[in-house]
Amino acid sequence: MEFTVTKSDLVRELGLSQGVVEKKTTIPILSNVLVEADGEKIVLTATDLELGIRCSCTARVSKPGAGTIPARRLLDYVRLLPEADISVKIGDNQWANLLCGRSRTRIAGMSRESFPELPAMPEVLAEIPISVLTSMIGRTIFAISSEESRFTLNGALVVLRENGVTMVATDGHRLAMTETVIELPEVRGTYRALLPRKAMSEVLKLGQESDLDAPLKFSGDDNHLFFQLGQRLLISRKLTGNFPDYERVLPKEHANSVALGRDELRASIERVSQFSDERSHAVRLRVSPGELRIYSSLSETGESEESLPVEYGGPQVEIGFNAQYLIDFLRAVPTDAVTFSFRDAQSAGEMQPSGGVEGQVYRYVIMPMRV
Amino acid sequence: MKTYFHVDMDAFFVSVEEIFDPSLKGKPVVVGGGPDQRGVVSAASYAARKFGVHSAMPLRTAYQHCPHAIFLEGHPHRYREYSEKVFRALNRFSPQVEMASIDEAYLDLTGTERLHGRPLKAAHELHEAIRRDTALNCSIGIATSRMLAKVASDQAKPNGILWILPGQEAAFLAPLDVRKLPGVGKVTERRLAEYGIRKVGDVARLEPAFLERHLGEWGAALAGKAQGLDAGGWFEGEVGAREDPKSISHEHTFAEDTTDAELLESTLAKLSQMVSRRLREHELHARTVQLKLRYSDFSTITRALTLERTTQLDIDLIEHSRLLFRRNWTGEAVRLLGVQASSLDRDEGQLDLFEGERTRRWRKALGAVDQLRDKFGESVVSVASGLKGVYEEKTHENPAGLPGRRRRKE
Numbered sequence: 123m124e125f126t127v128t129k130s131d132l133v134r135e136l137g138l139s140q141g142v143v144e145k146k147t148t149i150p151i152l153s154n155v156l157v158e159a160d161g162e163k164i165v166l167t168a169t170d171l172e173l174g175i176r177c178s179c180t181a182r183v184s185k186p187g188a189g190t191i192p193a194r195r196l197l198d199y200v201r202l203l204p205e206a207d208i209s210v211k212i213g214d215n216q217w218a219n220l221l222c223g224r225s226r227t228r229i230a231g232m233s234r235e236s237f238p239e240l241p242a243m244p245e246v247l248a249e250i251p252i253s254v255l256t257s258m259i260g261r262t263i264f265a266i267s268s269e270e271s272r273f274t275l276n277g278a279l280v281v282l283r284e285n286g287v288t289m290v291a292t293d294g295h296r297l298a299m300t301e302t303v304i305e306l307p308e309v310r311g312t313y314r315a316l317l318p319r320k321a322m323s324e325v326l327k328l329g330q331e332s333d334l335d336a337p338l339k340f341s342g343d344d345n346h347l348f349f350q351l352g353q354r355l356l357i358s359r360k361l362t363g364n365f366p367d368y369e370r371v372l373p374k375e376h377a378n379s380v381a382l383g384r385d386e387l388r389a390s391i392e393r394v395s396q397f398s399d400e401r402s403h404a405v406r407l408r409v410s411p412g413e414l415r416i417y418s419s420l421s422e423t424g425e426s427e428e429s430l431p432v433e434y435g436g437p438q439v440e441i442g443f444n445a446q447y448l449i450d451f452l453r454a455v456p457t458d459a460v461t462f463s464f465r466d467a468q469s470a471g472e473m474q475p476s477g478g479v480e481g482q483v484y485r486y487v488i489m490p491m492r493v
Numbered sequence: 494m495k496t497y498f499h500v501d502m503d504a505f506f507v508s509v510e511e512i513f514d515p516s517l518k519g520k521p522v523v524v525g526g527g528p529d530q531r532g533v534v535s536a537a538s539y540a541a542r543k544f545g546v547h548s549a550m551p552l553r554t555a556y557q558h559c560p561h562a563i564f565l566e567g568h569p570h571r572y573r574e575y576s577e578k579v580f581r582a583l584n585r586f587s588p589q590v591e592m593a594s595i596d597e598a599y600l601d602l603t604g605t606e607r608l609h610g611r612p613l614k615a616a617h618e619l620h621e622a623i624r625r626d627t628a629l630n631c632s633i634g635i636a637t638s639r640m641l642a643k644v645a646s647d648q649a650k651p652n653g654i655l656w657i658l659p660g661q662e663a664a665f666l667a668p669l670d671v672r673k674l675p676g677v678g679k680v681t682e683r684r685l686a687e688y689g690i691r692k693v694g695d696v697a698r699l700e701p702a703f704l705e706r707h708l709g710e711w712g713a714a715l716a717g718k719a720q721g722l723d724a725g726g727w728f729e730g731e732v733g734a735r736e737d738p739k740s741i742s743h744e745h746t747f748a749e750d751t752t753d754a755e756l757l758e759s760t761l762a763k764l765s766q767m768v769s770r771r772l773r774e775h776e777l778h779a780r781t782v783q784l785k786l787r788y789s790d791f792s793t794i795t796r797a798l799t800l801e802r803t804t805q806l807d808i809d810l811i812e813h814s815r816l817l818f819r820r821n822w823t824g825e826a827v828r829l830l831g832v833q834a835s836s837l838d839r840d841e842g843q844l845d846l847f848e849g850e851r852t853r854r855w856r857k858a859l860g861a862v863d864q865l866r867d868k869f870g871e872s873v874v875s876v877a878s879g880l881k882g883v884y885e886e887k888t889h890e891n892p893a894g895l896p897g898r899r900r901r902k903e
Contacts (some may be wrong), residue, residue: 269801271801272801292846294801294802294845294846294847294848295843295844295845295846296846297846366847371846371847402842402843404842444843468844468849470846487846489843489844489845489846489849490844491840491841491842491843491844492840492841492842492844493840493842
C-alpha cells in the first residue's frame with residue numbers, strides 16, 4: 123500500500139479516532155488504526171469494540187492496500203510534521219514508512235487480518251440535523267451516572283417518534299430530560315435505544331467538525347447504533363438493560379416556584395459551594411417571601427451565604443442540594459432565566475428554562491440531600 | 494467543680510436471673526453458656542467469683558475453676574428489660590444520664606444540691622429508688638470526675654456507696670493497684686511493672702513527660718487519671734454527649750463450625766438486621782459494609798464494600814453482606830461470621846430519585862418492627878432469610894438497644 127495525503131487532512135481525521143482507540147493495551151490491535159487506501163481516498167477505522175469510527179479523506183493512491191498503525195503514536199508524530207504532503211508506504215513486513223520533506227520515519231504496524239470487522243450500516247431510520255442532536259446531548263450528558271455498577275444508567279435513553287426526539291439521562295440522583303419537536307417521517311411508532319455516554323461525546327466531536335445543519339443519518343440494528351455524518355460513520359454498541367421509568371419521577375405539579383437569573387444563581391452557588399462539605403458538595407437553599415438564601419453549613423474551611431431577591435409569597439422552605447448538580451444544569455440551560463420549583467426538603471425539586479423554548483422541552487429533576 | 498455518679502449494677506445478669514429463680518441466690522452462678530460451650534463468661538455471681546471465675550473468661554476455663562457452678566445461657570431480653578427499668582429510675586433523678594453499658598451509667602449531678610441535697614444523701618435515695626423499682630442491688634461511686642466515680646463504685650461493691658471528697662482524689666487512688674484505673678489492662682500493667690510501677694501512687698509521683706515518652710499519648714492520659722482526672726478516650730467529653738460511634742458491628746461464633754451455606758447466609762441476614770437496628774437507634778447512616786469470616790483454622794478475612802448511597806435499612810445490609818459473602822467464601826467450614834457498618838453519618842445525604850418510595854416504605858415498616866423488638870425481644874420479627882439464622886442471642890456486654898438511645902427525630 124502506498125499513498126500521499128496532506129498533513130492537515132490526516133491530522134484532522136486521525137484526531138477523530140483518538141477517542142475511540144483502546145487506551146489499555148489488553149488487545150494490542152485495538153490501539154491501532156486501520157488504514158485502507160483505494161481509488162481517490164484513504165479510509166481510517168478505529169474501534170475499541172464498544173465504539174467504532176470510520177472516516178476518510180482524499181489521497182493520491184499509487185498502490186491500493188491496507189495496514190494498521192499505532193493510532194496514538196502516528197498522530198503524535200504527524201502533528202509535529204510541517205504543513206506538507208506526507209507519503210505513506212506499508213510493505214509486506216507491516217512496517218509503515220513515512221516520508222515528509224526531509225523527515226523519514228518507520229513505525230512498526232500490525233497485519234490488518236486481526237483487525238475486527240465493523241458492522242455495516244443498515245437502512246437509515248431518521249435524518250436529524252446534527253445541531254439538534256448535539257444540543258440535546260449537551261443538555262443531558264452531565265446527568266449520566268459514572269457508577270459502573272449502574273450500567274443501564276451509563277448512557278442516555280433516546281426515543282424517536284415521527285414528531286420528535288426525546289433524550290433522558292439520570293444517575294439516580296437527578297434526571298435531565300429534553301424533547302425536540304421535529305418531523306421524522308421515516309420513524310414508525312416509537313424507537314427506543316440506550317446510547318452510551320462515550321458515543322454521545324463522540325457525536326459531540328463529530329458535530330464540532332461539521333456544519334450545524336448537516337443532516338445526521340441515524341440507524342440501528344439489534345446491537346448497534348449508527349451515526350453517519352457526511353463521510354464519517356460512528357458505530358456504537360447499544361447499552362442493554364431497562365432504563366428506569368423516568369416518566370414516573372417527573373413531578374406532575376409543584377407546590378411552589380420562583381424565577382431566577384441563570385448567571386446570578388450560578389455565580390452565587392459557585393461561590394457558596396467553595397465552602398460546602400468536600401465530599402457531599404451540599405449547599406442549602408432557603409426560599410422565603412422575597413428572598414432566596416443560599417448557604418453552606420459551617421465546615422472546616424468556613425461558611426458562606428448569598429441572598430438573591432425573588433418574587434415569592436409562599437411558605438418558607440429549606441432544601442439541601444448537591445451544588446454540583448445545580449451548577450451542571452445552569453451551565454447547560456440556554457435561557458437567561460430559569461424556574462426553580464419545589465415542595466419540601468424530601469421531595470424532588472425541578473429546574474426549567476423560564477418561559478420555555480419554542481419546539482423544545484427541557485426538564486431537570488433533582489433530589490435533595492438530607493443535611 | 495463537677496459531681497459525677499457512677500452507678501454500677503451488682504452482678505447484673507446473675508441478679509436478674511435470681512429474680513426469676515430465687516433458688517439461685519447465694520450459689521455460684523455463671524451466665525454465658527454451658528460449661529462445654531465456646532464463648533466466654535458474661536457474668537459470674539459473687540459466690541462463683543470466689544473461685545476465680547470472672548467475666549470474659551472462657552466458659553471451659555470457668556468450669557475448671559468452679560465445676561459445681563450453675564451455668565446459664567442467660568436471657569438477654571430480661572437484661573434489657575431490667576436495664577430499661579434502671580434507666581427510667583435514673584432518668585427521674587437527672588436528665589444527664591448516660592448508659593455506658595447495659596448495667597452501668599454515669600450521671601452528672603453537678604449543681605443539684607438544692608434539689609437532691611448533699612451527694613451522699615442523693616446517692617442513698619437513688620440507691621433506694623433503684624432497689625424499689627427493680628429489686629436489684631447496685632453500687633454508686635461519687636467523685637469529681639467520671640473516671641474516679643467509676644473507680645469508687647468498684648471499691649464500693651457490693652451494694653455500697655462511696656464518695657470521694659473533693660481534694661482527696663489522689664490520696665484515695667494512691668494505694669490502689671494500677672490495674673484499677675479504667676483503661677489499664679494486662680499489657681499496660683506489665684509494662685508499668687517493668688519500671689517498678691505497681692500502685693496508682695507510683696504513677697502520680699512520675700513526671701507526665703516520662704509517661705508520655707514511654708507510653709505515648711496514652712501515658713499522658715494515664716498521668717491525668719492517676720490524679721483522678723477524666724483524661725483520654727471517651728472520658729473527655731460531657732455525660733450524654735458521647736461521640737457517635739465510628740462503626741457498628743455484630744458477630745456470631747457458631748456452636749459448631751459449619752459449611753451449611755443456607756445457615757451461613759441466614760446468620761448473615763440476622764447479623765445485618767442487628768447492625769441496621771443499631772444504626773437506626775443511633776440515627777446513623779452507613780456507607781460501608783464489611784464482612785468478617787473466620788474459618789476453622791482461625792484464619793480470618795475481612796472484606797468491605799462501599800455503597801452507592803447511605804443506608805440504615807436491613808435489606809441493604811443483608812444484600813451487600815451476602816454479596817461479599819458469596820464473592821469471598823471459600824466453601825470451607827466457618828467458625829465466626831461478622832457484619833460491620835462504617836463510614837457513618839448523621840445525615841442521610843443524597844436522596845435517590847427512584848428508590849425514595851421504597852426507602853420510605855421500608856423505614857416505616859422497620860420503625861414498627863423496632864418497636865416490637867423493644868417490647869418482645871430481638872427474635873420476635875425477622876426478615877424471612879434471617880429465620881434459619883435465629884440463634885439464641887448470646888449474652889454480652891454490648892447488646893442492641895441500650896436504654897436512652899431511642900431515636901428522637903420523626
